[in-house]
Amino acid sequence: MRTQQPGTAALTALFALASLSLGACAPSVPTGDAAFEGGSPDGSSSDAVATESGAAVFGQRVVEFSPGEGAGFGQSRMPDIVLGRPEGAGDMRGGTHVVSLGRGGRICLEMAAPIVDREGADFIVFENGFIVAGSPEVFVELGEVSVSEDGARFATFACDTRAPYRGCAGVNPVYASSTNTLDPTDPRYAGGDAFDLATVGVGRARIVCVRDLSTREPTPPSSGFDLDAIASVHADR
Numbered sequence: 001m002r003t004q005q006p007g008t009a010a011l012t013a014l015f016a017l018a019s020l021s022l023g024a025c026a027p028s029v030p031t032g033d034a035a036f037e038g039g040s041p042d043g044s045s046s047d048a049v050a051t052e053s054g055a056a057v058f059g060q061r062v063v064e065f066s067p068g069e070g071a072g073f074g075q076s077r078m079p080d081i082v083l084g085r086p087e088g089a090g091d092m093r094g095g096t097h098v099v100s101l102g103r104g105g106r107i108c109l110e111m112a113a114p115i116v117d118r119e120g121a122d123f124i125v126f127e128n129g130f131i132v133a134g135s136p137e138v139f140v141e142l143g144e145v146s147v148s149e150d151g152a153r154f155a156t157f158a159c160d161t162r163a164p165y166r167g168c169a170g171v172n173p174v175y176a177s178s179t180n181t182l183d184p185t186d187p188r189y190a191g192g193d194a195f196d197l198a199t200v201g202v203g204r205a206r207i208v209c210v211r212d213l214s215t216r217e218p219t220p221p222s223s224g225f226d227l228d229a230i231a232s233v234h235a236d237r
Contacts, residue, residue: 056237057185058084059109059208059230063151068212070223071102082109085184086126086229088174088191094128094139095174098226101143101212105224108209113237114149115205121187121194125169125210126176126228142213143169143225145195147205154209155200161213169193169210170225184231194233204236 062079074081078099087097101107115123125145129138142165146156159168175191176184187194197205212224 055084056113057232057235058112060112061110062107063110063207064106064108064209065099066106067100068102068105068214068224070218070220071100071105072221073226074099082107082227082229084229085176085178086174086190086192086231087177088126088228089128089130089177090175091131091173092133094130094226095177095228096128098128098228100222100226101210101224103214103218103224104212106209106211107227108207109230110207111205111230111232111235113232113235115147115197115208115232116234116236117197117203118234120196120233122197122232122234123205123208124185124187124190124192124194124231124233125208126174126184126190126192126230127170128226128228129170129173131173138171138173140165140215141170141225142215143210143227144213145169146209146211147195147197147200147202148207148209149202149204151207154207155202157195157200159213161215167199168213169195174228184229185233187233190231192228192231 060083062082065078081097081099087095089095131138142159142161144156144159146154148154157167160166165171171193173191175189176182182189184190197203208230210225210227
């Protein structure tokens with residue numbers, strides 16, 4: 001089983017070419033609010049196959065989008081581009097079903113049903129990381145995740161911007177998509193980055209926010225964290 005160093009995202013074919021050249025060197029990861037408005041990655045293992053999850057487990061509404069410098073990719077398809085299930089492209093190719101937050105940008109989704117704290121991971125944030133060709137590493141664009149039940153008080157997961165980037169989003173490739181049978185709510189096979197509400201002492205959350213941590217220089221129009229989707233592992237439905 002390959003051990004891969006976590007990392008992040010990339011988008012258009014043009015940006016993918018740029019990131020491949022950047023990937024020739026080990027990724028550098030320097031450290032880095034707007035008002036709230038309202039088994040087998042290809043699914044070949046039978047353990048990885050699950051029935052389609054209902055829409056109640058995904059984001060249903062964008063309640064905040066504050067793009068930063070260098071954003072633009074995917075904005076013409078907002079809000080639908082970040083609602084519903086993820087569209088991952090696997091280990092070697094970052095998916096383009098994303099919106100770029102830009103440097104320091106932030107986005108908040110309201111989930112269709114509240115996420116609840118149960119044993120293990122409670123929700124998954126999907127970006128579009130891919131393994132850089134000729135390297136075991138993934139191109140890194142980290143995101144800081146916070147959650148809220150009422151949209152007023154937020155709890156933030158501590159994100160360590162040093163490898164292996166514990167507590168951060170944008171670390172792992174995404175495998176679940178509409179083209180395969182992988183359950184997007186199963187952290188074992190879906191890919192993306194899973195979070196446990198118990199880590200921040202929260203029992204329920206209706207709002208999930210991601211803030212780009214500016215780990216790369218701006219590369220318009222696809223700068224910053226690239227959000228694909230958010231899915232509940234444990235939802236009150």
